Amino acid sequence: MKGTTVLCIILCITFSLQSQNRNPLKANIMFTLEKIAAIHATVKSGADFPRYVQELKAIGMSHYDAFVSDGHTDYFAVDGEKLISSAKYSELSIADSADKDRFEERLKLHQQGGTDYITFCRDCADTGVEKWRVDMNAMVCTYFDKAGNVVLEERIPTK
DSSP: OHHHHHHHHHHHHHHHHHHTTOOGGGOSOSOOHHHHHHHHTTOOSGGGHHHHHHHHHHTTEEEEEEETTTOOEEEEETTSOEEEOOOOSSOOOOOSSOOHHHHHHHHHHHHTTOSOHHHHHHHHHHTTOOEEEEETTTTEEEEEOTTSOEEEEEEOOOO
């Protein structure tokens, strides 16, 4: 009798997931906000970014969008699931227009380890960058202004 009950429960869960167009074998994403935070804690500067991206890809992430205004991030798994982190800092005001040249200067400094994360986020806000998207499949990082225009797109080194 117990085996029949367990089988019934498994079939009910499977049917429920299939009716929601979700694969029952991929019902749970492989990463959590805690895993992401643990990986992020090892990042000291922009120089660590390529390794960080590779580690996120290894736990099943396809891409993420990082929002400069408050530091929250939308994370997307390879199976389409999504996690959203909470705000990381007080609201920053994003400049209305992008200053690409100044942004590239500040980004280069950050990538060389010259600034910490919050300083880089302030630099993004000051130069009109609203968010960036990291695509683990294409290995590119794209920065966008308030209007959704691409300010800069860079290949991520794979070392």
